Amino acid sequence: MPLPTLHCSATNCIHNYYERCTATHIRVSGGDTVNEYKTNCETYRKGKRTNPEDTHSDTWLDPARLEPHVEMADLNTDRAAPQILCDAQNCNYNNNFICRARTVMIRLPRNKRCNCMTFMTGNDTQE
Numbered sequence: 001m002p003l004p005t006l007h008c009s010a011t012n013c014i015h016n017y018y019e020r021c022t023a024t025h026i027r028v029s030g031g032d033t034v035n036e037y038k039t040n041c042e043t044y045r046k047g048k049r050t051n052p053e054d055t056h057s058d059t060w061l062d063p064a065r066l067e068p069h070v071e072m073a074d075l076n077t078d079r080a081a082p083q084i085l086c087d088a089q090n091c092n093y094n095n096n097f098i099c100r101a102r103t104v105m106i107r108l109p110r111n112k113r114c115n116c117m118t119f120m121t122g123n124d125t126q127e
Contacts, residue, residue, distance in 0.1 A: 004101050006082060010108035014047035021106075023082050028099070028106075028116045030088025039088050041106050041114035091119045 006021050015023040026043040033039060084099035093101040105117040 004084060004099060005103045006084070006106065007103070008041075008106040008114075010041070010044055010106060010114050012046055012048065012108070013114070014045040015043060021082050025083040025085055026106075028084060028086040028088060030086065030091065030116070030119065032089050033119075034090055034121060036115050036117050036119035037113075039091075039113075039116040039119050041116065044108070044114040086116070088116070088119055090121050091116075092121060093118065 006026075008016055008019055008021050010016055011019065015021050015026075021043075023043050026041055028039055029042050030039040084101075084104060085097055086094050086099045087097060088094055091099075093099050099118075101118045103118070106114050107117050108114050
């Protein structure tokens with residue numbers, strides 16, 4: 001299965017470059033929550049990346065360091081492809097701690113937690 005498209009509105013995150021995530025993977029916590037507002041992107045780090053060539057973060061994508069199953073984000077398109085590791089047990093997209101949604105939206109609302117707005121319970125998932 002291809003990695004999901006990730007859109008992130010946490011523009012004050014060190015991994016965010018024009019609403020694309022430059023981390024090789026992100027971790028979303030949620031445990032036994034039943035709604036998206038109790039999820040959190042644990043990879044969020046406050047800071048600004050102003051230039052994709054800026055390598056002051058050790059998570060900046062270096063193709064030579066990537067694991068075979070992790071794709072490098074293509075910053076020239078709308079697609080960013082970090083692997084999403086998730087422990088939100090009640091989310092329909094969580095399959096053995098890997099997110100299987102095709103499109104994922106991470107949002108930084110006023111409560112300062114980066115919520116996974118794609119979190120979903122029940123039968124209403126993306127096909």
